[in-house]
Each structure stands twice: as C-alpha cells, then as structure tokens.
Amino acid sequence: MSNEYLKLAIKHAQAGDWDLAHKIVQVRDDSIACWIHAVLHKIEGDESNSRYWYASSKNQYEDFTDSGEELNAISQQLERND
Template identity: 40%
Template sequence: MTYDEFISSIGNTDSVPDKLNVQLQALWHDAKGNWQIAHDLIDHLEDPASAHVHAYLHRVEGDLWNARYWYNRAKQPEYKGGLKEEWEQLVKILL
C-alpha cells in the first residue's frame, strides 16, 4: 500500500484495510478519531515500532510524561514537531 492509498482509505471506508500491520492499524484508527481503539491495539506490545506509535498516541492524549517513557522504550528521541507531522512520518516509516 502506498501512502496516498493509506490516506485515501481513511476517508473512504469504515473498516481497516486488509494486510496492515498492527502499528498502521493503530495510526489508521487514530486518524479516524478512535484514539482508544488505536491505543488498545498497541498498549500490550513491547517491540520498538509499537512503542514508537504508543509514544505518539500519548502525545495526542497530552500525557507527555508517558510519551517520553515510550519514546525511551522505542529508542527514539522525543518528537518536537507537530502531531500531524509525526503521524505522517510514522505512517511513511511503517509502510
């Protein structure tokens, strides 16, 4: 799936596209305004990619302490830019 196809799927369907990994599923749900579903998908996962998405989701929530914890777990620097830019960057990395 390309980035443009991923973006298009957000507006064109109510179901997650087939074959997306769990991290992209979480970002897809976040874009649809379903933060809790997004968080529930990755909350129990400990791999670096999930930890990175988890950090982003806690930034969205406004829980910066928790976000910093998850950036550390992901071995990623704390993102200092906007939420939209971080979301876009994560999607592009994970695709």
Template identity: 55%
Template sequence: MSYRPHMKIDLLDAIDAALAGDWQRAHKTVQQDEDDPLACWIHAVLHKIEGDAGNSRYWYSRTTHSYGEFADVEQELAVIKHEVESGR
C-alpha cells in the first residue's frame, strides 16, 4: 500500500485532536485515509467517543481490533499513537 505524504503526521494530529476533545478535527483528518487500518482504528475510537456504537463497530471491522478490546479510549489512543510512531 502506498501512503500519501504526511500521513503519519496527520494520524498523530488526529490522535492529539481526539485527546484534546476536538472530535471534528480528528474525524476530518482520519477520513482522508480510510484505506489505512490505523486510520480506521482511530475512526472507530472516534465513533466510540461519540457514542455511535454501530458506526464504531463498522470501523473496527476494518481493523484487527474489536469494539470491546479497550475499556478506556485514552489508553486505546495511546496504544494507537505508539503504533503510528513506531512505524506500524
């Protein structure tokens, strides 16, 4: 898979925006990379935060993770951030 320029920076920005409570910015950012599993995972967490379990589960289905795998979204975002920073 080829990645668009600055994708890693964008994913980290989406995570930081989500942690700061800026759901709209985070959501807009991850929508740019809907074919990437890490972007889909962030997208799933965003819908979990929003309280949209059905949409969240859809985005989880595009990853290797599940809706109930993490009870704490901040911890989950920290795990995703580590994966992005370590280069997958």
C-alpha cells in the first residue's frame, strides 16, 4: 500500500471521518501508519490504546498537544518520503 493511502487517511481524519481513517491505517504496520493510528486514538480519547500505537511508531504521546498540528506534521513527513 502506498503513502497515498496514508495521505488519504490523514485527509479523512482532518475532515472528521475517524472511522474511515481508522480503517485505512489499521491494515498497515509501518511506523507512519502506527503514528496516524496513535493520533486517531488520541482524538478518540483512548489514551492507553493511543500510547500503544505511539510505542509502535517510535513517537511520543506528549510530542504534540494539538492533533491537527500532529496530522499536518505527519503529512509533511509523507511528502518528504515521496
């Protein structure tokens, strides 16, 4: 699955479609997909599940207080990786 799917997951998350964003990322296990997955659970308010996915992503729960800014940072990283 290409990074385009991860970019699509971010767009859906930013638009408030948590379920579709979650469906996209839950089939991947690379670090960026895990990072997006972590942010989605942070948005949902499920801190323990979010922290699990942060550990898999090698990022930290506390790195961002604003989930929108964090999704933008992930999007920028995906652009650099293309």
